[in-house]
Amino acid sequence: MNCAECKEILVGHIEGLLEDSQKQAVESHLKTCPPCRAELAQITTLHDRLAANGKNLAQRNLENRVLDRILKEQNLRLKRVNKTYTPLQLWRNIVKTQITKFAAVAVIIIVAGLLITFLGTSEPAYALAQTIEASHSIRYLHMVNYVASQDEPMEFWVEFDSGGQLKNMRLHKPAWMEPDDGATVIVWKDNKMQVWIKKKNFLVTLKDEEVAAQVLKQAEQLDPKFAVERLRREQELGNAEVDVEVPTDKAELIVVTATSLKEDDSPFQRMILFVDQATKLVNSVEAYKLEGDEYRKVVTLEYYDYNQPIDAKMFSLDQEVSPDAAEIDQTAQEVGLAQGTLSDEEIAVEVARQFFEALIAQDYASAGRLFEGMPADFIKKQFGSMRFLRIVSVGPAGPHPIPETQGLVVPSIVEVEKDGQISEWKLERLGVRQVHGQPGRWTIFGGI
Numbered sequence: 001m002n003c004a005e006c007k008e009i010l011v012g013h014i015e016g017l018l019e020d021s022q023k024q025a026v027e028s029h030l031k032t033c034p035p036c037r038a039e040l041a042q043i044t045t046l047h048d049r050l051a052a053n054g055k056n057l058a059q060r061n062l063e064n065r066v067l068d069r070i071l072k073e074q075n076l077r078l079k080r081v082n083k084t085y086t087p088l089q090l091w092r093n094i095v096k097t098q099i100t101k102f103a104a105v106a107v108i109i110i111v112a113g114l115l116i117t118f119l120g121t122s123e124p125a126y127a128l129a130q131t132i133e134a135s136h137s138i139r140y141l142h143m144v145n146y147v148a149s150q151d152e153p154m155e156f157w158v159e160f161d162s163g164g165q166l167k168n169m170r171l172h173k174p175a176w177m178e179p180d181d182g183a184t185v186i187v188w189k190d191n192k193m194q195v196w197i198k199k200k201n202f203l204v205t206l207k208d209e210e211v212a213a214q215v216l217k218q219a220e221q222l223d224p225k226f227a228v229e230r231l232r233r234e235q236e237l238g239n240a241e242v243d244v245e246v247p248t249d250k251a252e253l254i255v256v257t258a259t260s261l262k263e264d265d266s267p268f269q270r271m272i273l274f275v276d277q278a279t280k281l282v283n284s285v286e287a288y289k290l291e292g293d294e295y296r297k298v299v300t301l302e303y304y305d306y307n308q309p310i311d312a313k314m315f316s317l318d319q320e321v322s323p324d325a326a327e328i329d330q331t332a333q334e335v336g337l338a339q340g341t342l343s344d345e346e347i348a349v350e351v352a353r354q355f356f357e358a359l360i361a362q363d364y365a366s367a368g369r370l371f372e373g374m375p376a377d378f379i380k381k382q383f384g385s386m387r388f389l390r391i392v393s394v395g396p397a398g399p400h401p402i403p404e405t406q407g408l409v410v411p412s413i414v415e416v417e418k419d420g421q422i423s424e425w426k427l428e429r430l431g432v433r434q435v436h437g438q439p440g441r442w443t444i445f446g447g448i
Contacts, residue, residue: 001029002133006036010043033129126246126254126275128232134280135225136164142305148298150176157310158223168315178402180429180446189315192331196317202326203317204372206436224282224303231258231271250277270295281306326378335373336435336443347442348408348432349395355444356414359388371444386418400431407433407445 006029012018013026030037138160145154152174159168169188178184182199195204234240239262245255254275260268270288275281284302288295313319321327337354339347351370358367364384368374392413400407412427429447434440 001025003029003033003036003130006030006033007039010036010040014040014044033133126244126277126280128228128235128242128256130280131228131273131275131282132225132232135223135228135282138223138225138281138307140305140307140310141223141303142308142310144302144304146300146302148296148300150174152176157314159310159315160223164225168310170314178446180431185317185320187315187317194317196321196325201322201324202328202374202378203321205327205329205331224285227271227285228273228282231256231273234258234260246277253277253283268298279306326375328373328375330373330436330438333369333373334441335369335438336441337370339440339442344408345395345397348397348410351432351442351444352410352412352430353391353394356388356391356394356412359383359414360390371448373443386416389415389417389422391415392424397432400433401429405431405433405445407431409447 006026009018009022009026013023018026030040139162140160141156141158143156143158145156147153154174154177155172157170158166161167166188169186171186171188173184173186175182181197185196185198187194187196193206195206197204231240231242235242235258240258240260243257243259245257247254254277256273256275258271258273260270267289268287269290272286272288274283274285276283282303284300286297287299287301289298290296337347337351342350355367355370358364358370362384364379365376367383368376368379371379392415394412395410397408397410400409408431409428410430410432412430414425414427416423416425427447430444431446432442433445435443
């Protein structure tokens with residue numbers, strides 16, 4: 001049961017007129033919905049007041065006072081929403097006749113309750129709980145994430161199952177995120193992640209608990225209901241100040257500004273949510289970082305196509321990957337080199353060294369296993385046009401310039417012969433990292 005359905009039958013609930021199934025549904029909804037509980041309390045108060053006045057009316061001639069109170073209550077509520085309702089005053093004149101006054105009082109009591117319910121349904125005070133509830137029914141989302149310092153955004157398509165858990169996700173990563181790889185398409189489906197790197201013409205399939213956790217965390221950060229739930233939790237803990245602006249023009253967006261009240265290392269100190277008044281769904285989110293005394297916008301996340309079914313083809317790369325692409329399935333083979341007792345820096349240097357030794361021996365299968373599990377034919381196609389003569393230097397290893405890779409850079413120089421010319425090939429950004437889903441093993445992942 002949603003808020004609109006609950007509020008529609010609150011008067012019947014108070015009067016004890018609902019069937020058992022309706023009563024149970026209302027009570028269940030009220031347990032988790034503060035706005036509806038507040039509405040129930042308001043209607044109950046007025047209901048009790050009118051009932052008490054009705055009893056007095058039977059004993060004393062106080063019908064005019066009862067009606068005055070009804071009119072006062074309704075006029076006050078109508079004034080709050082900038083409406084007028086002249087029929088109430090007409091009713092006040094009609095019941096002056098002795099014949100109709102008692103019947104009219106009963107009718108007005110009923111109409112008053114219905115009117116309060118109607119007003120409460122169409123003109124509710126906005127609360128974060130409304131957006132959380134509205135978002136729980138979302139199965140499909142299309143999002144665009146703009147980073148302030150970049151022109152090209154990230155783009156996501158997400159499908160949730162009936163329980164609200166991530167089912168499928170597609171991500172378009174722009175080239176600026178990983179210049180060595182260029183623009184990348186990532187698809188998450190059946191607990192596997194496939195990465196299509198068009199620039200390098202290869203498709204990588206990954207599956208492990210760490211990758212799954214990262215993908216699920218990413219989906220949770222993108223899901224508006226989780227974002228709003230975190231915001232409300234921070235408000236309840238006193239960690240954030242939340243300001244809500246509800247425009248009188250219903251076509252305009254509700255603006256929810258959450259400002260952190262604690263000093264921490266979180267990436268954003270202010271979040272601004274723009275919420276549709278009709279659906280209570282988030283249209284966009286802006287994230288700000290406090291620099292000195294000013295808040296600088298860092299990220300804008302826009303939401304499109306709520307609950308618009310996404311074509312299943314969006315979560316498959318079969319029709320996009322070129323027929324001659326190298327397909328690397330790290331779930332079906334042992335990749336890289338075991339670390340053993342070596343330090344991270346030592347194993348990174350050793351992986352690079354054995355990779356070049358395999359190329360010198362023209363052992364393309366071994367070189368491929370050390371390079372993300374690449375097929376031997378792909379390695380031969382990439383490097384077979386030149387002859388590797390000797391290793392000039394490898395290392396020392398240092399941190400990768402992009403921390404998110406969790407890898408190391410191993411600067412290397414090898415002597416090669418191509419078209420009869422001998423030269424030194426310098427690789428200043430050769431990247432080595434741990435293999436996804438294969439603990440303790442390291443592989444080359446880029447920089448060549």
